[in-house]
Amino acid sequence: MGSKLIFLIVVVLGVVAIAQLVRLYELSSKLRKRGEHEISNRDNRLNAKLMLAFMFVFFGSMIYLMVNYGWTGRGVAATEHGERLDWLMSLNMIIVLVVFFSTNFLLFLFAFKYVKKPGVRALYFPHSTKLELIWTIVPAMALLVIIVLGLIEWDNATSKAKEDAIVVELYSKQFDWTARYSGKDNTLGKFDYKVTSDKNLLGIVNSETLDYAIDKLKNDTLLGIDAMERNLNNKNKIYSVEEREKMMTTLHRNEEIYRLLVQLKNRHDKSLDAQSWDDIIVAGPAEKLYLCVDQEYEFNFRSKDVIHSAFFPNFRAQMNTVPGQTTRFKFTPNKTTAEMRKIKNDPKFDYSLLCNKICGGSHYKMYMLIEVLERDEYNAVMKAIDLGSDNATRPKDDQLTEKELTILKKKFGDALPAAHRFETLFKGAPAPAVAPVVEGAEGMVAPADTAQVAAVPGK
């Protein structure tokens, strides 16, 4: 309260002070018989000098920032196409900075030099076709170069991924990311938003998830269609008008979705079920997304609710995620996290996936960490995740090898990265009472439960 009063007093006093100053100034110019529109030579020269001074400060601070915060300010790129984009950025920056410095220089120079001087008359120079042609054609040529080089890189960055690219899906929702590796078959299981449920957050479609979703929609004790109808018809239950209306809307919606789900089920091809069971799900930000260095990835993006944008600053990649539509982007990381930490001289550095499209209150907190591994590390991790707690029960040939175990041990110490086969998640493999002991590396645990909890959104 006190501060508000002080604030107001300061404002009022300020205005009064300026008013007094202006009066004084006006009196003095009245005495000198000079109107506000007659600019004195002194004022002209002062402003001309300020123009020049401003230019020096302006250029100086620009150069200061460039020196201090990096020329294009963003460190090295960590993907193949990213390095080429950085090269292109540097080239374009040079072109535009030359224009920036030279034209601003001319502007402020002229502003300084051609200030009105008593007795000098301006040059009458209304046009010159030659000059005008020059400054139409020269920028046009420069732009042509920029366009051609730009489009080559654009094509390179947006063209189809190669056959051997690993397919990964990134699913966005308010306010986190979930990744889905396509698993051993490198094919993502089909999805449909209508089969989304507490156990199937990404809406992955197969016979069992369909059955589950249909059953839940119909028979859920709270929000199932049957329960709702019962409640609405129950004379003993009293609802306010709004409540009733809201329930009716939900009911109608659910009935429609139910109908569509049944159709979906009838059309469903059971042979595709396997595609989805082996998919591996990583729920950020609690869990990290692992990528392999020098391996091309084809990312498919989806969104549950509003538009988000998958933004990977270090990989120089970005693509919006759009509800109702799948978008894509590809890239090939070419520096492992370990390498990048050395380059950046920051042992805590990590690659990140951020959200870069306004998506609601916690937009700024929506991120996921990414770790780029050496190929042998990556293979070992993916295998370990795929096996999960089954490792010990598999035939010897499928199990993690001695070598892989050492790699894992070295990289992750005692805790395996948390991530899960969709099958395990959905079927909710009963959590082993005792943590599964992986041969040769005691205590290496897949903290299945914690991860699973993190993947369930706050309802």
Place this chain on the structure above:
Amino acid sequence: MSVLAHEAHGHHDSHHHDEHAHHEEHFVSKYIFSQDHKMIAKQYLITAVFMGFVGMLLSILFRIQLAWPGESADFLSFFLGDTWAPNGVLSEDMYLGLVTIHGTIMVFFLLTGGLSGTFSNLLIPFQLGARDMASGFMNMISYWLFFISSVIMFISLFVETGPAMSGWTVYPPLSALPQAVSGSGLGMDLWLISMAIFIASSLMGSLNYIVTVLNLRTKGMTMTRMPLTVWTFFVTAILGLLSFPVLLSAALLLIMDRTMGTSFYLSDIIAGSEMLTNHGGSPLLYQHLFWFLGHPEVYIVLLPSLGLSSEIISTNSRKPIFGYRAMIGSTLAIGFLSFIVWAHHMFVTGMSPFLGSVFVFTTLLIAIPSAVKVFNYLTTLWKGTIVYTPAMLFSIGLVSAFITGGITGIILADSALDITVHDTYFVVAHFHVVMGLSAVFGMFAGVYHWFPKMFGRMLNTRLGYAHFWVTIVGAYGVFIPMHFIGISGAPRRYYDYSVYEVFDGETFLKFENLNLVITIFAIIAATGQLIFLFNFFYSIFRGPKAPQNPWNSSTLEWTTPVEHIHGNWPGALPVVHRWPYDFSKPGWEEDFVPQTTPLKEGEEEH
């Protein structure tokens, strides 16, 4: 009709005429429901000044959060109270609300309604030698719709669930789903209603401007003798007329998606825990519609400023504008091209990359006429004799900012590079330099230059100087560092950057430092605007009386009497004999020749 009537009255001496007018006119019809273009221009200006200050205040509120994230500030609780700034810390949702309304106000209410509304109204009839706009009545309606939409937008700030919070572009589904963010409830309704009214206002204004330019030019005022101001207002009005209806349709479809269960923009959505049945719509459709207006809109914002500054730079260098016809040509080229570049805002939205390439090409073309304009300004200054009125300072500032913002446009237009900077602060810096600096400088320049014409009094020059220097230092101080934050990857519309602390400490520190610098400069720049505010209102009432032609200009408005009269000229309408830029013409004693002066024997026009 009414024009003819004025013609008949027009033989009185100006002062008398004015006094008669006073007798006949009611306060209401003179100051409130006025149909006189000069009064309407003033109404627009004052509304815009108010909205501009609201917009600026909002920006200071959220800049405080960015510079001192999570710290309590009395300033915030003073303005926002406990709901939106509990314990003096801005809430996440309100942060987005402030950003959204700030952007909306600045782009639409200050720089579209305010800028065109003020200067098209003031200058089109004046500079063409017309008694008034083609339809004074429609002009009045246009202002009052603008006023109503301003009031609704302002009120939306005080709604319980908050104002619209989905950014000034209000992309659905975020803007369509109240479940997604609280501002998408009543706040969004008000936003849409306000904008729909705003568009109606803008369309009426545009129609009026176009018809007036085409039909009411005085004798001798051929299209190629029109001042560049009128040319830019004319092209701006055409852009508005063709593009605003598209925004209206975008808004109407959004309203329908919000209230009637249609699915234009919605498909396969689970909002919170509600599974919606909408299917088949596309959020990209909205973006196409929005930017089909949105891009021409940025030129609707900029072109009038370029026109104003062309006039001011020529007058105050005492030189003809260099390349008059090239200036007209580039204005037309920009106007045309601005309709075929919209999807450069959508390179990474999931639109087909091939389509993206086409838009790279068209977008970079637009840099050519822009470059022509810059070089023409420079040549106009070259070997001039520059008089530093405050308007001239702001016009030079405009050219500098137009260069600085234009070149970053070239980076953004390169789709490959845009992948890395889209939706970062680099974009924010780009468009603020072209709009927040360049267009706003043009508007200030216009106010300083034509204030004597509007209010019959002079603004204080010294305060004008102070205002300019504080503003340009403050504004560049804000937006130059912003490029560096953006290019190193800072996403826009982030409430704070603390996530960076988790994975990239160095970058986090950089953002912290620069954000602090930016906010300090923003506060300096904002304080500078108080100088203007004071000067403006003080001079309206107490400024020294203006002479008839304070800047020795050659255009027609300076041949009208200082006191405003109905019909502008007391006698017959002036007749035009030459273009408006005969400054320092060889063979003439004076360094300017008014448009009304006939050519001498054997004199070439230009």
